Amino acid sequence: MESTDIQTTRVVQTFESCEGGRIYQIPLEVFPGFWAFSYLVLVEDPKLGKFCVLIDAGSGYGKSNQHLEKGFKEASQLIGTQVDLADLSHIFITHGHIDHFGGLMYVRPKTSALLGVHELDRRVLINYEERLTLVSNRLDEFLIEAGISPHQRKLILDLYSITKGLVRSMPIDFTYEAIGMRLGPFEFKHVPGHCAGHVVIRLHDVLFSGDHVLEGISPHQAPERLTLSTGLDHYLNSLEVLRPWAKEVRLTLPGHKTHISDLQVRLNEIQDLHHSRLDQVLEILKEPGTIADISDRLFGEVQGYNILLALEEAGAHVEYLYQRGFLKIANLEQMKYGKGGVAIHYQKI
Ligand SMILES: [Zn+2]
Numbered sequence: 262m263e264s265t266d267i268q269t270t271r272v273v274q275t276f277e278s279c280e281g282g283r284i285y286q287i288p289l290e291v292f293p294g295f296w297a298f299s300y301l302v303l304v305e306d307p308k309l310g311k312f313c314v315l316i317d318a319g320s321g322y323g324k325s326n327q328h329l330e331k332g333f334k335e336a337s338q339l340i341g342t343q344v345d346l347a348d349l350s351h352i353f354i355t356h357g358h359i360d361h362f363g364g365l366m367y368v369r370p371k372t373s374a375l376l377g378v379h380e381l382d383r384r385v386l387i388n389y390e391e392r393l394t395l396v397s398n399r400l401d402e403f404l405i406e407a408g409i410s411p412h413q414r415k416l417i418l419d420l421y422s423i424t425k426g427l428v429r430s431m432p433i434d435f436t437y438e439a440i441g442m443r444l445g446p447f448e449f450k451h452v453p454g455h456c457a458g459h460v461v462i463r464l465h466d467v468l469f470s471g472d473h474v475l476e477g478i479s480p481h482q483a484p485e486r487l488t489l490s491t492g493l494d495h496y497l498n499s500l501e502v503l504r505p506w507a508k509e510v511r512l513t514l515p516g517h518k519t520h521i522s523d524l525q526v527r528l529n530e531i532q533d534l535h536h537s538r539l540d541q542v543l544e545i546l547k548e549p550g551t552i553a554d555i556s557d558r559l560f561g562e563v564q565g566y567n568i569l570l571a572l573e574e575a576g577a578h579v580e581y582l583y584q585r586g587f588l589k590i591a592n593l594e595q596m597k598y599g600k601g602g603v604a605i606h607y608q609k610i
Pocket residue numbers: 356358455456472
C-alpha cells in the first residue's frame with residue numbers, strides 16, 4: 262500500500278507515438294488504495310481524420326470520476342486548449358471489468374462519443390444485471406468445490422456483489438470485430454484470458470495493454486468454468502498472440518502500474534511465472550488438497566476481496582492441469598454421494 266502523499270500527488274503523464282499521436286495518461290483511484298489509468302488520446306491524421314479518444318473510463322466508484330475530470334483539466338493545460346468529455350469522438354473499452362468501464366455511467370451522459378467494446382464483453386455492458394446473477398451462482402458452486410465454509414462463502418459473495426452492484430446496463434455503439442479490428446489509426450487485437458473480450462489497442466508504435474500485460478504483477482486469472490473464454494489456457498495463448506506486435510511496439514501503456522518498455526521480456530517473465538506456478542501446484546498436490554489448500558500454500562493468508570482473487574488464481578491453475586490429465590480427484594466416492602455440495606480434493610497423477 263502506498264502512502265497518501267504519493268496518491269494525492271499523482272499527475273497526468275504525457276506520451277507521444279512515432280507519428281505524433283498525443284497520449285495523456287490519467288491516474289484514477291478506482292477503489293480505495295487501488296489505482297488505474299484512463300488514456301486521453303489525440304490523433305490528427307491527414308488521411309484518416311481527427312480522433313479524440315478515451316481508452317477506459319475508470320470504475321465510477323469513490324474518487325474515480327473526480328480524478329477523471331481532474332485529469333482532463335490537467336491534460337487541457339498540457340495541450341494548451343480546453344478538452345472536455347464532450348469533445349470525445351470515441352470511447353474504447355479494453356475489457357469488461359468494472360475498474361475499466363464502471364465510469365461510463367458518469368461519462369456517457371456528458372458526451373456523444375461512440376462507445377466500443379469487443380463482441381465477447383458486449384453482454385457485460387448491455388446486460389450487466391444478468392451477468393452478475395449468473396456469475397454469482399457459478400461462483401457459489403466454485404467456492405463449495407474449492408472447500409470454502411458456508412460462512413466464508415457468504416462473506417466472499419457479498420463482497421463480490423457490493424462492488425459490482427454499482428453499475429447498470431448500458432447501450433454500446435460498436436464492437437471491434439464488426440468493424441474489422443481497426444478504427445482510423447487504431448488497431449485492435451483480441452487477447453482473451455484475463456477477461457473474455459479483452460483487447461489490446463495499438464496506435465503506431467504504442468500499445469495500450471489494459472490488464473493483459475502488466476508490469477510487476479501477473480494479471481489476474483480465474484477458471485474458465487466461471488466465464489467462457491477466460492482461464493489460463495486462453496491467457497497463455499493470448500500472450501503468444503501478442504508476440505508479433507511485441508517486436509514492433511516501442512512503448513506499452515497498461516491499465517495499472519507502470520509502463521512497459523520491453524514487451525517481449527515482460528511476456529517471457531509472465532509465461533515463466535505461470536509455468537513455475539503450475540509446477541508448484543503439482544508439487545503441492547503430491548498430497549491431496551482442495552483449491553483453498555492450494556491458495557493458502559501459494560499466497561498465504563489474504564484478506565477481503567483478495568481471498569476471492571487468490572482462490573480464482575489457484576482455481577485457474579488447477580483447472581489447466583486437470584484438463585490436461587495431470588491431476589485426478591482423490592475423493593471421487595465422496596463426490597458420487599455428496600450431490601454436488603462436496604469440496605473436491607485433487608491429487609497429482
Ligand atoms: Zn481486468
